[in-house]
Amino acid sequence: MNKVYLGLGTNMGDRLNYLDSACELIQNNSKIKVLKKSKIYETKAWGYTDQADFLNMCLEIETSLNEYDLLEFCHEVEQKLNRERIIRWGPRTIDIDILFFNDIILKDENLYIPHPRISERAFVLIPLMDLNKKLKIKNKTIEEYLNSLTCEEREQVKEYVGDEEKFV
Numbered sequence: 001m002n003k004v005y006l007g008l009g010t011n012m013g014d015r016l017n018y019l020d021s022a023c024e025l026i027q028n029n030s031k032i033k034v035l036k037k038s039k040i041y042e043t044k045a046w047g048y049t050d051q052a053d054f055l056n057m058c059l060e061i062e063t064s065l066n067e068y069d070l071l072e073f074c075h076e077v078e079q080k081l082n083r084e085r086i087i088r089w090g091p092r093t094i095d096i097d098i099l100f101f102n103d104i105i106l107k108d109e110n111l112y113i114p115h116p117r118i119s120e121r122a123f124v125l126i127p128l129m130d131l132n133k134k135l136k137i138k139n140k141t142i143e144e145y146l147n148s149l150t151c152e153e154r155e156q157v158k159e160y161v162g163d164e165e166k167f168v
Contacts, residue, residue: 001033001062004070005131007097007115007124011045011054016162018081018094019055025077026059026096032073036060038127040160046121051091055160058099058127067101071111074098099124100135119145122157 006026010018019040027034038058045051063070074096081094099115106113114137118124125146128135135142146154 001064002066002070002102003100004061004063004098004102005100005128005135006059006061006074007056007095007099007127008059009043009054009056009095009123010093011052012091012093015055016040019057021081022077022094022096023059025080026061029063029073031065032061032063034059034061036131038130040162041123041127041157042160043123043158044156046123054123056123056127056157058124058131060131067098067104067106067111067113070101071098097124099128118142120149122146122149122153125149126154126157 008019008022010022012018023034023037026032036059040055040057043054043056045054065073078092078094078096083093083095097115098111098113099118101113104113107116115124118128119137119140119142125142128142129146133141133143137145
């Protein structure tokens with residue numbers, strides 16, 4: 001089995017419902033077992049900032065899928081939840097990123113593992129901390145990367161205090 005960390009984000013419509021639906025679709029795949037879910041965090045938009053705030057979370061999973069089949073499955077989930085790719089880093093109903101896949105390092109036109117911008121995104125590092133503080137990128141833990149971000153960058157990520165019981 002492959003150990004994988006996924007990042008999920010949404011900032012359109014019923015954001016909690018999109019996260020819940022994505023988690024449900026992932027859990028219902030017989031080749032995937034969800035081991036842990038992070039808390040949900042509300043985050044200011046990153047990159048393209050003229051849009052609504054995001055809800056973000058991470059999942060730790062085990063899967064018998066290889067990295068490319070998992071990527072295809074993640075895109076299928078995004079499609080089922082009406083994801084449209086119009087503006088880079090723009091609004092989306094759901095975004096699912098493969099952050100880590102075992103210890104592999106992969107870089108091609110379709111897939112980068114580990115995800116190339118983890119180390120600069122507090123909205124990924126903070127939920128990953130809920131799951132595994134010891135994850136490393138280039139011999140540095142995600143906790144060390146998080147500590148290297150400015151207070152302003154870290155403070156833009158707030159624990160979501162809405163209807164979290166759906167995710168317990």
